[in-house]
Amino acid sequence: MNGTSAIALPAKRRTSKNFITIKGAREHNLKNIDVSFPLNMLTVVTGVSGSGKSTLVRRLLYPTLLKELGGYGEKAGHFTSFTGKYTDLKSVEFVDQNPIGRSSRSNPVTYIKAYDEIRALFARQKLSNLRGYQAKHFSFNVDGGRCEVCKGEGDITVEMQFMADVHLQCDTCKGKRFKKEVLEVQFEGKNIDDILNSTIDDAISFFSQHEQDKLAKRLQPLQDVGLGYVTLGQSSSTLSGGEAQRIKLASFLVKGNTRDKALFIFDEPTTGLHFHDIKKLLKSFDALIEKGHSIIVIEHNIELIKCADHIIDLGPLGGDEGGDLVAYGVPEEIAVNPKSHTGTYLKEKL
């Protein structure tokens, strides 16, 4: 309230020469409108509930672009033409709040593919050489080093008739997922279980302290998207929607400066996010744009809207009284547009 942790306005708005243009959009309530989506920046689609945002982005832009890029999906809604300079784009990603596998066998490090290196590190230790352990012995997904009783799950599921299943810690490995002998292998005083139970923050400093810079760097994107507090081994099934979304973002940051650019589409990514988390989300958006990707977000949250490089405002109202392109441009332009409801709220923020 006193503004000390306010989300700052960006120092400057990005501009772009590349656009995707949809003409004659008329699915659902859309009133035969022409809309241009700039690339390589943060575009936010705004408007009251029922104004046509999801229809425009999820039913027209996404399926059409997906098909143009060689993918398969739902048939797009009605429009006249789809044009643009998007030859750099290799993929379009729709990121909802449940984007990563909800399996007890995947976790943040397996998702960003850092676990392979951790296993390799343990396989290189003296004791592993002596006993003939390979990288696969440090996996809980295949036989070898994992606990045989719980098959590396760490717990045992008891089916209860008419009630939710009960998960009991595995008696044999005590929830540690691995055989006792495998846990005897240590790297600088920590075994594989200790590593899986450390937070991303701790693991980054531990690995850099012990000259495993490559590994530390691998984990860095998770810290960058604000997930430093999550443990390496926390199973994906227990992550919150916002956390899962940010892991997905981190996995794209890991890929580095590839030439394969992506367009990311989000429908209300701030739902359920605290003010503090919105800041982190914005930071990861920036990081993706720095790498040459593009982002389109459907959003009601004014803190995120004010940080847009470009706004597409639909309305003026919902249902049949919506579906028009009310305004578009930088937030400063929307704010002075008397027809835009979004503008009224933006004014107070700028």
Ligand SMILES: Nc1ncnc2c1ncn2[C@@H]1O[C@H](COP(=O)(O)OP(=O)(O)OP(=O)(O)O)[C@@H](O)[C@H]1O
């Ligand atoms: N499958 C459908 N069939 C008929 N009408 C639909 C369908 N889906 C959406 N609509 C209508 O089209 C209009 C625009 O809906 P849309 O979902 O695009 O709104 P929105 O701007 O995304 O709203 P919100 O902010 O609430 O998500 C609404 O009046 C809605 O009732």
Ligand SMILES: [Mg+2]
């Ligand atoms: Mg919607």
Ligand SMILES: [Zn+2]
């Ligand atoms: Zn076990």
